[in-house]
Amino acid sequence: MSEARREILTRLRGESGTNKAGVRDGAWSSSAGPRPRLDGSALEVFVDKLRQNSASVVRVDSEAAIIKAIGNFLRVEGQGQGQGQGLVVMPHPRLRELNWPNDLEIQCRAPRASDLNVLSLAAFGIAETGSLVLLSGTETPSEANFLPENFLCLVDRANLIEHMEEVWQHLRQQGDFPACVNLISGPSRTADVEQTIQLGAHGPRRLLVVIDEGSKNE
Amino acid sequence: MTANTHHRFRDKAHAALMDEPLQRAMDKAGDGFIARRQTAIAALDQYEALRSRAKSIKEHTLDHLPEYLERYEAQVIASGGQVHWARDAEEARKLVIDLCRRAGAGSVAKGKSMIGEEIGLNHALEAAGMEAVETDLGEYIIQLAEEPPSHIIAPALHKTREQIIAMFREHHRSHGYTEPLETVAEIVDEARAILRDKFLKADVGITGANFLIAETGSSVIVTNEGNGDLTALLPPTHIVLASLDKLVPTPEDATTLLRLLARSATGQESTAYTSFFTGPKPRNDGHESAYHVVLIDNSRSRILHGKYRDMLRCIRCGACLNHCPVYTNVGGHAYGGVYPGPMGSVLGPLLDGLAQAPELPNASSFCGRCAEVCPMSIPLPELLRQLRNDQFEERITPLRQRCATRLWSWLNTHPRLYRALAGPAMALLSRMGRNGILPRLPGLGAWQRGREFPAPEGGSFVREWNRRRGRTRHE
Numbered sequence: 218m219s220e221a222r223r224e225i226l227t228r229l230r231g232e233s234g235t236n237k238a239g240v241r242d243g244a245w246s247s248s249a250g251p252r253p254r255l256d257g258s259a260l261e262v263f264v265d266k267l268r269q270n271s272a273s274v275v276r277v278d279s280e281a282a283i284i285k286a287i288g289n290f291l292r293v294e295g296q297g298q299g300q301g302q303g304l305v306v307m308p309h310p311r312l313r314e315l316n317w318p319n320d321l322e323i324q325c326r327a328p329r330a331s332d333l334n335v336l337s338l339a340a341f342g343i344a345e346t347g348s349l350v351l352l353s354g355t356e357t358p359s360e361a362n363f364l365p366e367n368f369l370c371l372v373d374r375a376n377l378i379e380h381m382e383e384v385w386q387h388l389r390q391q392g393d394f395p396a397c398v399n400l401i402s403g404p405s406r407t408a409d410v411e412q413t414i415q416l417g418a419h420g421p422r423r424l425l426v427v428i429d430e431g432s433k434n435e
Numbered sequence: 436m437t438a439n440t441h442h443r444f445r446d447k448a449h450a451a452l453m454d455e456p457l458q459r460a461m462d463k464a465g466d467g468f469i470a471r472r473q474t475a476i477a478a479l480d481q482y483e484a485l486r487s488r489a490k491s492i493k494e495h496t497l498d499h500l501p502e503y504l505e506r507y508e509a510q511v512i513a514s515g516g517q518v519h520w521a522r523d524a525e526e527a528r529k530l531v532i533d534l535c536r537r538a539g540a541g542s543v544a545k546g547k548s549m550i551g552e553e554i555g556l557n558h559a560l561e562a563a564g565m566e567a568v569e570t571d572l573g574e575y576i577i578q579l580a581e582e583p584p585s586h587i588i589a590p591a592l593h594k595t596r597e598q599i600i601a602m603f604r605e606h607h608r609s610h611g612y613t614e615p616l617e618t619v620a621e622i623v624d625e626a627r628a629i630l631r632d633k634f635l636k637a638d639v640g641i642t643g644a645n646f647l648i649a650e651t652g653s654s655v656i657v658t659n660e661g662n663g664d665l666t667a668l669l670p671p672t673h674i675v676l677a678s679l680d681k682l683v684p685t686p687e688d689a690t691t692l693l694r695l696l697a698r699s700a701t702g703q704e705s706t707a708y709t710s711f712f713t714g715p716k717p718r719n720d721g722h723e724s725a726y727h728v729v730l731i732d733n734s735r736s737r738i739l740h741g742k743y744r745d746m747l748r749c750i751r752c753g754a755c756l757n758h759c760p761v762y763t764n765v766g767g768h769a770y771g772g773v774y775p776g777p778m779g780s781v782l783g784p785l786l787d788g789l790a791q792a793p794e795l796p797n798a799s800s801f802c803g804r805c806a807e808v809c810p811m812s813i814p815l816p817e818l819l820r821q822l823r824n825d826q827f828e829e830r831i832t833p834l835r836q837r838c839a840t841r842l843w844s845w846l847n848t849h850p851r852l853y854r855a856l857a858g859p860a861m862a863l864l865s866r867m868g869r870n871g872i873l874p875r876l877p878g879l880g881a882w883q884r885g886r887e888f889p890a891p892e893g894g895s896f897v898r899e900w901n902r903r904r905g906r907t908r909h910e
Contacts, residue, residue: 222520225679228736229501240499241684242506245650248684250492250691251484266704330635346705353717360668363661381693385686394514394651396726397668398711405661406707407623409573409589411463411596415623418572419630420661420708 245389252345252380259344259377264428266347270403271416272424278431280316287336287369288321290425294367295334304369305329307337309356312371328361335365339372339401341387342428345380346402349426353397362399368421370401374430442771442783444794451765460593461766468757471702472808478704485694490812492688493748496649497739503649503682504730510652514714516726524554527731531556531641531674532563534727538672540565540638546656546663547571548643549587549751550676550731552773553786556641567641568633570662572626579606585767587774588700588753593766596622630662640666644677645696645750646689647728653713654728655689657696657706664710672725673712679735680747686711692750695810699752734786743818746781748811755805755815761798770795777805777815784822793831796822857895865893 241248255262264274275286291304303322306312317323328335337357341350349370353359362368378384381400388394405420416422451457476482496503508518519534521527527550535543543565545551557578560567569578573591577584579602584590591599600616603625610629616622634640642663644654654675656663667673683689697703715724738747756762756776767775772783772792780795789796796819805815826832827840846853867873868890875883882888 219520221522221526224522225520225730225732225736226501226504228732229504229679229739231740236499237502239495240502241650245685245687248492248687250488250687250694251481253479253481253694270707330631348705348709355717359664359716363664363668381690382687385690388686394653394711394713396514396712396714396716398653398713399664400705400709401707402705402709403707406659407572408659408701409571409576409591410599410619410622411460412465412467412589412592413619415619417627418623418660418662419570419627419634419665 249382252382255344255379259379260374260428260430262344263342263347263377266344267403267424267426268347270347271406272347272403272426274426274428276428276430278429283315283371283427283429284318284321286427287425288318290367290369291321291334294423294425304334304336305332305361305365307335307357307361309338311338312336327358328364330364332365334367334369335361336369336371337361339370340376341384342372342377342426343379343381343384343400344377346400348381348400348402350384351397351399351401352395353399354395359397359399362401363405363420365421366417367423367425368401368404369425369427371427371429374428377428442787442792442795444769444771444792444798447769447771448761448765448798451769456595456598457593457766460595461763463595464589464592464763468702468753472699472754472757473702475698475702475704479694479698481694485691486810486812488691489695489750489810490748492683492691493811496682496684496688497680497744497747500679500682500739503684504679507647507649507652507682508730510650511714511726511728512652514652514726516652516714516728518728518730521729521731521733523733524731527554527676527729527733528556528559530729531676532559532565534672534674534729535560535565535639536563538639538725540672542566542633542637543568543639543641544634544637544666544670545569545574546640546642546658546666547574547590548641548676549584549773550643550678550733551641552584553678553733554676554731556676568630568637570630570634570660570666571658572623572660572662575626575630576602579603583768583773585775586753586756587751587776587778593768634665634669637666637670639672639674640668640670641674641676642667644675644681646692647677647682648684648686648689648711649682650685651711651713653686653711655693655709655711657693657709659701659703659707661708664708667710667712668716671718671722672727673716675712675726675728676731677728678731678733680749696750696752699754699808699810738785742821743781743785745813746778746785746818748813749778749782750811751778752810754808754810758804758808760800760802760804770798777819778813781815781818781822789822789826789829790831793826796820796826854895854897858898861891861895862893864891 306325339349340352404416404424405418407418408414511518519530557567569575576591585593646655697706715726718724762776770779774782784792873888873890
């Protein structure tokens with residue numbers, strides 16, 4: 218190990234030496250702090266917060282309604298300059314296996330920098346802050362969350378949680394922390410020019426969140 | 436910009452007050468930050484509980500910093516990443532340049548990082564023949580202007596729209612952008628187009644870290660633009676820069692701090708993006724990807740064992756800047772170092788040496804708002820006062836001032852003599868007053884130039900106290 222490492226750790230230990238008493242090791246989950254109270258159900262708060270943060274939110278209860286909501290959004294917002302570019306769907310079975318109609322131009326593949334509309338799947342929705350939780354992996358690559366002009370995201374109502382802590386508990390149980398965990402609470406924005414909020418700084422200009430409240434029970 | 440900047444607060448503050456575009460920009464920033472934070476805190480029922488929890492998380496981590504750092508390092512390695520340790524700024528620069536060279540980097544995309552500013556990384560990368568592009572819009576603007584950030588979360592706060600447009604026209608012509616710009620939307624769109632290209636071409640992405648998590652080996656960044664995420668995700672190599680004090684034990688601890696960070700900084704409940712990076716990212720283009728963390732001490736281990744340890748709790752939200760009557764009048768550049776405002780007035784002298792920044796501990800009216808709004812309960816005015824004491828002890832304070840202070844302190848500990856002198860002095864000053872205001876007094880020229888000195892009424896507190904006490908006793 219490097220000399221710098223040794224020296225820094227020695228400096229930090231100072232005269233007191235090693236102090237292992239009280240170090241959280243193996244008792245990680247006991248570190249949860251106070252959680253803000255929610256004014257309403259997880260679903261209501263989740264929707265409210267996302268809308269406050271300039272996202273579009275649609276609640277649906279069937280597969281057909283998911284497709285319809287996405288189609289409606291793309292008709293209004295999903296046309297690039299010149300021509301429409303269709304929708305790039307991330308290769309997650311939940312998305313791939315939706316009953317996509319022929320009149321929607323769908324490509325199921327990894328995202329590219331030039332993609333206008335990309336659809337991915339959130340593992341969770343956090344009500345407290347109105348945040349989508351996207352976990353990296355080949356089926357939901359993280360680049361998808363940041364590259365397109367329009368980011369569309371499906372989240373199942375069953376995966377709505379109240380607070381962020383529940384994500385950590387879930388990942389702990391799963392025994393695997395993905396390379397990227399992205400919490401997304403609205404479209405990209407900046408206030409760096411005269412403190413004026415402008416959407417679409419580097420990431421998506423628009424965010425559509427489709428909450429599926431029941432197609433799985435059909 | 437580098438650690439050797441000589442702070443000359445007094446001169447720079449004077450210049451700043453006369454700088455019209457700067458004053459216009461500061462006026463535009465106005466009370467927006469304060470109002471937004473106030474609204475966000477008021478809507479949070481657990482603020483005080485979170486604040487006290489946040490303090491104890493940081494204290495606990497600092498108590499066991501070596502143990503948690505070792506755990507953090509082991510987790511980064513277990514997730515396929517590497518950790519590199521740097522004792523000081525020079526060692527950190529060398530490590531980063533070496534990592535970039537090994538990645539064959541011609542072009543480096545940078546996310547916003549205050550530790551990157553602290554170690555003077557951009558200049559070092561450029562001197563090493565690499566193009567380093569700041570991707571946060573504010574950082575990009577000040578990189579074009581060749582200036583350091585003037586605010587830790589809004590680096591281009593001091594720039595007006597007109598100034599930004601002029602710079603874009605000058606620098607973007609070579610990219611083929613010549614159309615006139617006017618609106619904020621047009622400015623942002625042009626920067627987006629130019630920087631998107633830089634992201635795609637970069638071989639290495641360098642980000643800072645708002646937090647490091649020991650349990651998982653993760654680094655956390657919060658952004659609104661998404662630039663930090665593109666910086667971390669698109670280039671094959673991701674280098675994270677972080678000082679030792681960014682560590683917390685668990686994701687739950689990071690969650691507690693996140694609840695305070697965004698609210699204190701921008702008044703948001705959560706920024707648009709909060710991202711946790713753990714090890715090399717999966718890639719679908721066949722390229723190998725790499726994840727490096729450069730852990731930087733740069734004086735933190737010294738601060739940990741001294742009387743300024745409280746400062747290591749700082750999460751860089753900027754609330755103390757936004758609420759400081761000095762900062763909001765003179766802007767960040769007057770402070771001369773990397774970190775401005777109250778937190779910078781404490782941290783600057785600790786990083787650069789008190790002798791390098793003798794005016795910063797005095798760049799405060801001691802109104803105490805900084806400590807009131809600090810989500811980490813850092814007693815900033817007390818730390819500034821302590822720095823003043825150190826200045827006195829180390830004889831950095833000018834001789835005349837030290838003699839005057841000594842005399843005053845001696846008089847104060849001899850109450851009879853003090854009263855004997857103060858009584859006639861008050862009576863004299865009272866007679867000198869015109870309509871209750873004192874004329875110009877020798878030695879107070881600069882102070883009186885912009886202020887009125889009310890004349891004392893002639894009595895003294897002690898005399899009044901004795902008179903009233905006497906009266907009560909007789910009643």
